[in-house]
Amino acid sequence: MFKKILIANRGEIALRLIRACRELGIATVAVYSEADATSLHVQQADEAVCIGPPPAAGSYLNRHALLSTAEVTDADALHPGYGFMAENAEFADMCRSIGITFIGPAADQIRLMGDKARAKETMRAAGIPVVPGSDGVVDSAREGLKIAREIGLPVIIKASAGGGGKGMRIVNTEAAFSSAYSAARAEAQAGFGDDRVYVEKYVDRPKHIEIQILADRFGNVVHLGERDCSIQRRHQKLIEESPSPTLTPEAREAMCTAAIQAAQYVGYQSAGTIEFIVDRGNNFYFMEMNTRIQVEHPVTEMVTGIDLVKEQILVAAGQPLSLRQDQITFHGHAIECRVNAEDPIKFTPSPGTISTFILPGGPWTRVDTACYAGAKVPPYYDSLIAKVIVLGRDRREAIIKMRRALGEFVVEGVKTTIPLHQRILRSAEFQAGDVYTNFLETVRL
Numbered sequence: 001m002f003k004k005i006l007i008a009n010r011g012e013i014a015l016r017l018i019r020a021c022r023e024l025g026i027a028t029v030a031v032y033s034e035a036d037a038t039s040l041h042v043q044q045a046d047e048a049v050c051i052g053p054p055p056a057a058g059s060y061l062n063r064h065a066l067l068s069t070a071e072v073t074d075a076d077a078l079h080p081g082y083g084f085m086a087e088n089a090e091f092a093d094m095c096r097s098i099g100i101t102f103i104g105p106a107a108d109q110i111r112l113m114g115d116k117a118r119a120k121e122t123m124r125a126a127g128i129p130v131v132p133g134s135d136g137v138v139d140s141a142r143e144g145l146k147i148a149r150e151i152g153l154p155v156i157i158k159a160s161a162g163g164g165g166k167g168m169r170i171v172n173t174e175a176a177f178s179s180a181y182s183a184a185r186a187e188a189q190a191g192f193g194d195d196r197v198y199v200e201k202y203v204d205r206p207k208h209i210e211i212q213i214l215a216d217r218f219g220n221v222v223h224l225g226e227r228d229c230s231i232q233r234r235h236q237k238l239i240e241e242s243p244s245p246t247l248t249p250e251a252r253e254a255m256c257t258a259a260i261q262a263a264q265y266v267g268y269q270s271a272g273t274i275e276f277i278v279d280r281g282n283n284f285y286f287m288e289m290n291t292r293i294q295v296e297h298p299v300t301e302m303v304t305g306i307d308l309v310k311e312q313i314l315v316a317a318g319q320p321l322s323l324r325q326d327q328i329t330f331h332g333h334a335i336e337c338r339v340n341a342e343d344p345i346k347f348t349p350s351p352g353t354i355s356t357f358i359l360p361g362g363p364w365t366r367v368d369t370a371c372y373a374g375a376k377v378p379p380y381y382d383s384l385i386a387k388v389i390v391l392g393r394d395r396r397e398a399i400i401k402m403r404r405a406l407g408e409f410v411v412e413g414v415k416t417t418i419p420l421h422q423r424i425l426r427s428a429e430f431q432a433g434d435v436y437t438n439f440l441e442t443v444r445l
Helices: 013-023 040-044 061-073 089-097 107-114 116-125 140-152 174-192 249-265 297-303 307-315 396-406 418-426
Strands: 004-009 028-032 049-052 077-079 155-159 169-171 197-201 207-215 222-235 236-242 270-279 284-290 333-340 357-360 365-369 384-392 410-414
Touching: 004 013, 004 040, 004 061, 013 028, 013 040, 013 174, 013 307, 013 365, 013 384, 028 040, 028 061, 049 061, 077 107, 107 116, 116 197, 116 249, 116 284, 140 174, 140 197, 155 174, 169 174, 174 197, 207 249, 207 307, 222 249, 222 284, 236 297, 236 418, 249 270, 249 284, 270 307, 284 307, 297 333, 297 365, 297 384, 333 365, 333 396, 333 418, 365 410, 384 396, 396 418
Parallel strands: 004 028, 004 077, 028 049
Antiparallel strands: 155 169, 155 197, 207 222, 207 270, 222 236, 236 333, 270 284, 333 384, 357 410, 365 384
């Protein structure tokens, strides 16, 4: 087992990792930027080292600062959390080159599945359904338009190295294709330093459903059910739940089987998710794989009772999975709401100092946060300040419990998305389970 793990992240996920390490008896090293000097993860870790100025490029994305800190503090492993360096294959290689275990999959797996075009080709070869579209990247607007004509409009242009909605354009007419193609490439280059894009059929009112998997180095792979992440704004998830309110048992079994098949095909090791687009007929298509722990992992932990972070650490240390598939059971319905420091109407960031911070409580109510009264929300990073997760006996009870919990949650000093969550939860469409990725653009709340 590891003796000391460097936590290469910040905020609630850094605190979540520190807690898992403490329960496993592993010492931790927190890193922080000058903007995060008083953050809770800095206070809770066994050691803390400032690695640079507030902008992430000089601190949390500074590979050499992270690795030199790990060496100086004698950390034998590094956990990247999510975001920042979590899916950076070169960084994973750098860790390995100096004898530090990167808690995640091998660099080659990150490269393969992180490149969306290559991942799609790989999944097609593995026999996993994929959305009709280009075979890999598209090198010109003319080539892309030809493909669009073959598969039929509308289509969506996506950044091969992308995520979070960057480098993505929906095209409804042939006349709009060329400008959309150029815009997607420019945005992909600015966001990821890689302007490659690919084209695929646009699925109307799609659901975004992902399957959580765990895999060890001994060939064991298990799934832990699905999460429905269809409530999004600007391609960023807002609400996640498990199980999906509309997935049929047959579709669920097929998707979970496909997820295990996909992980086995690439020899995956670690925690990860296979993400699917699902149409209104419950037909599913591979979209991407996230080779890291997810923001919404607590949803799965609530319905299974399994600590995903601990399992991920144990697998990285060379241990086999602690559970077989037939030992994994599911109970109730879980919902997670991401609370961001944002204007709930304009979605613009709302940095500042939190003056009041009163958390909800009660049975089967969990809040993952690194904030407190007096904490600063800096403008340099993602605006997520808390995740509220509840577990009900069924979906109806979970919705009631979440509305109650959000009603108790008091945050003053910055604006938050809590009012938006309440409107969504009260909507007849959400309560009926009629959710899809463009829900907020089409439903009047």
